[in-house]
Amino acid sequence: MCVEQGVDALGLVFYPPSPRNLSVQSAQEIVDVLPPFVTVVGLFMNADEQAVHDVLKHCHLDRLQFHGNEPATFCEQFDQPYFKAIAMGDGQQDFEALTDEYAKASAFLLDSHRRDEAGGTGTVFDWLNVPEDVSKPLILAGGLTPDNVQSGINKLNPYAVDCSSGVEQKPGVKDPQKVRLFVENVRNVSTTE
Numbered sequence: 001m002c003v004e005q006g007v008d009a010l011g012l013v014f015y016p017p018s019p020r021n022l023s024v025q026s027a028q029e030i031v032d033v034l035p036p037f038v039t040v041v042g043l044f045m046n047a048d049e050q051a052v053h054d055v056l057k058h059c060h061l062d063r064l065q066f067h068g069n070e071p072a073t074f075c076e077q078f079d080q081p082y083f084k085a086i087a088m089g090d091g092q093q094d095f096e097a098l099t100d101e102y103a104k105a106s107a108f109l110l111d112s113h114r115r116d117e118a119g120g121t122g123t124v125f126d127w128l129n130v131p132e133d134v135s136k137p138l139i140l141a142g143g144l145t146p147d148n149v150q151s152g153i154n155k156l157n158p159y160a161v162d163c164s165s166g167v168e169q170k171p172g173v174k175d176p177q178k179v180r181l182f183v184e185n186v187r188n189v190s191t192t193e
Contacts, residue, residue: 019171112142
């Protein structure tokens with residue numbers, strides 16, 4: 001359904017406490033029916049090495065997203081491109097130090113959670129806490145909805161946006177109309193403001 005609405009990437013959650021958590025079998029069933037050019041991102045939060053390897057062994061992922069306290073050495077050991085989620089709920093971050101530590105990350109995903117917390121809360125962080133000169137591509141997440149995504153894009157000019165709870169009927173169940181409107185608003189952002 002999300003692909004039919006025009007998303008460019010799908011995030012598959014492999015974090016058992018999340019209402020969006022998928023089994024490896026369910027994730028592979030989704031991946032098997034995707035058309036070409038849809039990027040598949042696997043989200044992990046403080047998973048152990050074996051859990052990540054098990055998913056990679058049985059499910060094709062284009063990118064890994066590490067959402068916890070994983071050090072760069074952990075993220076890099078899988079020989080896969082990865083995003084590192086940054087907890088913006090704690091306020092301003094030292095992006096220069098993060099860029100040094102996570103030099104091989106392909107992007108930073110900025111989310112509204114606090115350190116040691118999971119994302120998916122549906123809350124927005126203070127976008128003014130993001131400096132304009134971050135040297136990595138930024139993916140804006142955290143409380144995005146069809147109503148505020150254009151403002152977020154206009155303020156931060158991110159490489160991409162990431163949305164989950166903001167397009168759901170209830171946790172783990174996406175609303176086709178909200179997804180469609182979100183994608184339309186992202187695509188039409190250049191014609192607003």
